[in-house]
Amino acid sequence: MGKCSSPSIRRRIGAWLLPGCGCRFTVWAPARNAVRLRLVDSGRSVDMRKDEHGYFTAEIADLAPGALYLYDLGEDGLRPDPASRFQPEGVHGPSMVVSSAYDWDCNTWQTPPLSRWIIYELHVGAFTPEGTFDAAIKRLDHIAELGATCVEIMPVAAFSGCRNWGYDGVYPFAVQACYGGPDGLKRLVDACHARGMATVLDVVYNHLGPEGNYLSLFGPYFTDKYHTPWGLAVNFDGPWSDGVREYFFENARQWFEEFRFDGLRLDACHAIFDQSAVPFLQELAERTANLADELGRPCVLIAESDQNKTRTILPVAEGGLGLQAQWADDFHHALHTLLTGEREGYYEDFGQISQLATAYEQPFVYSRTYSAFRQRTHGSSAAGLPGERFVVCAQNHDQVGNRMLGERLSTLISFEACKLAAAALLLSPFVPLLFMGEEFLETNPFLYFVNHEDQALNTAVCEGRRKEFESFHWQGEPPDPVAAATFERSRLDWAKIEGDYNRHTAMLAFYRRLTALRASESPLMRLAPWAVRTLWSEKGRWLYLLRSAGEKEALICLNFAAEERQVRPELADGCWNLVLDSSDPAFAGPGSALTACLAPGEALRLPPEGACLFLKQRE
Known part of the structure; x- marks a missing residue:
């Protein structure tokens, strides 16, 4: 076997249609001394040329998309292309020449940031x-x-x-x-x-x-x-x-x-x-x-x-x-x-x-x-x-x-x-x-x-x-x-x-509400885990998080206990408004005793296995 291909050289492996009417076939097979291209429909076999990097190549004129082909490995039989673009008859069947062209409708797409x-x-x-x-x-x-x-x-x-x-x-x-x-x-x-x-x-x-x-x-x-x-x-x-x-x-x-x-x-x-x-x-x-x-x-x-x-x-x-x-x-x-x-x-x-x-x-x-x-x-x-x-x-x-x-x-x-x-x-x-x-x-x-x-x-x-x-x-x-x-x-x-x-x-309504809040409220949009403040109780099985961004702060309370839990969050001055309650009847919940506006020092009665979100505008 010869030396491997240089990483700086790009090779299009597989079957690639050429301008006009024809197709170039390229397969990396350094373990082989010879590879023949077999065109299934015509039964034609073509010797492929091997370069010093182990790549075999053949070009066929007058070959259109839809043509089926295999590689002839001699005693190892006829095998599909390792870089096949389509296997219409399954993994043991012939490979198919396909066109990479496609008439895209959405040509103005911009990938949103990961955040x-x-x-x-x-x-x-x-x-x-x-x-x-x-x-x-x-x-x-x-x-x-x-x-x-x-x-x-x-x-x-x-x-x-x-x-x-x-x-x-x-x-x-x-x-x-x-x-x-x-x-x-x-x-x-x-x-x-x-x-x-x-x-x-x-x-x-x-x-x-x-x-x-x-x-x-x-x-x-x-x-x-x-x-x-x-x-x-x-x-x-x-x-x-x-x-x-x-x-x-x-x-x-x-x-x-x-x-x-x-x-x-x-x-x-x-x-x-x-x-x-x-x-x-x-x-x-x-x-x-x-x-x-x-x-x-x-x-x-x-x-x-x-x-x-x-x-x-x-x-x-x-x-x-x-x-x-x-x-x-x-x-x-x-x-x-x-x-x-x-x-x-x-x-x-x-x-x-x-x-x-x-x-x-x-x-x-x-x-x-x-x-x-x-x-x-x-x-x-x-x-x-x-x-x-x-x-x-x-x-x-x-x-x-x-x-x-x-x-x-x-x-x-x-x-x-x-x-x-x-x-x-x-x-x-x-x-x-x-x-x-x-x-x-x-x-x-x-x-x-x-x-x-x-x-x-x-x-x-x-x-x-x-x-x-x-x-x-x-x-x-x-x-x-x-x-x-x-x-x-x-x-x-x-x-x-x-x-x-x-x-x-x-x-489904609850998930939609959560995704809408995540997409619209700045404390939830800011993905800064180092700025998250948490307080929890192992015995009480509750946890709350404080998140902030710009002029807004968010309080997220999670109760993993099967019973109601009373929590007194450490909050800054101001009114914290309830914007999400998992126990809300609107989400088929049993209802809860959560207050609509939470003041600092006020106790929260967290519903069993419940989650809630409060938002506050900074002074």
Whole structure:
């Protein structure tokens, strides 16, 4: 094999239409001595030229979009393109030449700053009965009216079968056919922008799925130097890793440039193993920043990581990797344990009111702190960092779907406690993420589902799920992830909010009120966790926060007790006006004894499992 490609040289891998009528095919296959291009419709085979960097190229005249092709690897058979843009016949079938051109309707879109993002996470297949991009478009008005400003789409890279969370993708450039293919995804992005909402795509760069994964036949895409929970690690720092890195750099560029996504959520960055002097994530951030300058708009990278490592989001000049934001799971864990009382698995590290108070002031509860679950000191301090650098949630696909029965909070805690969870999240000084359906109290579970063509693999998945839940000591058997019924149970039930006034519509009204307040009141718009003042009682199970900005101050009171609690906040002079009460009958609440205007020194009677917000204009 020759030397790897220079990082300064951009190569468009895959099938690219040429001006006029023709197509250039490029595949990185340094492990091969020869690769032939096979055109499926005509049966024609063409020898491809190999350069010194391991790239094979061929140009075909008179080839239009829709042409099917494969790469002939001799004894290793006919295989799809590793950079396939579309797999209309599934992961084992031929790749299709597609046009990157698209007639965009929304050409004046401007990405809002991260501090204004309210993210709505959805799974395309389970979001609607049809499970397609076009069906999702019909529900975008609901998301916009909710007050969300960003739609995050779970992975859509082509995977085996048609029921999958998306983290088993094996063609990172190809958009899943049963969802609607590449043009369907572009229509969805375009429709989000037309409604004033940014878009984020969940991408997986730490591993590829098991079925239809033929990349190792082409080159050293993977390494056994490291191990992930899902299979071989991607080779980001070993021999020939330059070409692997280029593969994923091009993938990120595709989503930003061609599909016009505003951001990428990078799955499980803690499983991207890389000991090189300039790590893959740092170079990705640098290249993405250059692309943002080229495109004239922000391109946001959000890391999912459980490491509580601030280096991920610190600027490169300060020794960081340079990503714009990261998930902060400690906030979720602290909130979840207070709401449910669960202490199994990683929840054993949480359960105190003081931990949630810490999470409001800096999102990493474990910041060079001993973790009993990990049996070691964990994390770094995020104190002083802006709140828009952290994404927090009360529910997400992982925290719901990785429960054995996929229960949402709506089936684990009371109706009033669900409103408490919503207020705790949306009144926080961080970027909130909502998981589809939580805003209208969806009770359908979100279960883990797959339907690989390989039955032995399906069996292995079922056994793996059983072992995964051992540390949580849950009773019973997990639902069969392969069964179609498991997937059907996970779909949203939109009928819950299409009838008369009920708890579901009341919850939706409560969420809309919260998002409206967050978008209009300056103390809630200011994402400055270092300026948050908290006071709490472990015994009383209550917590309050004081937030301020300009001429306004906000008092947020949260009562996690099942009984009324009396609290006497330490307030500045003036009248503090009640603007939100989760117990309000307008939100199907039981009513409360909260005063409409709170004076300093006056006692508050917090309703059971209640949340309230007071605002004061400074003198």
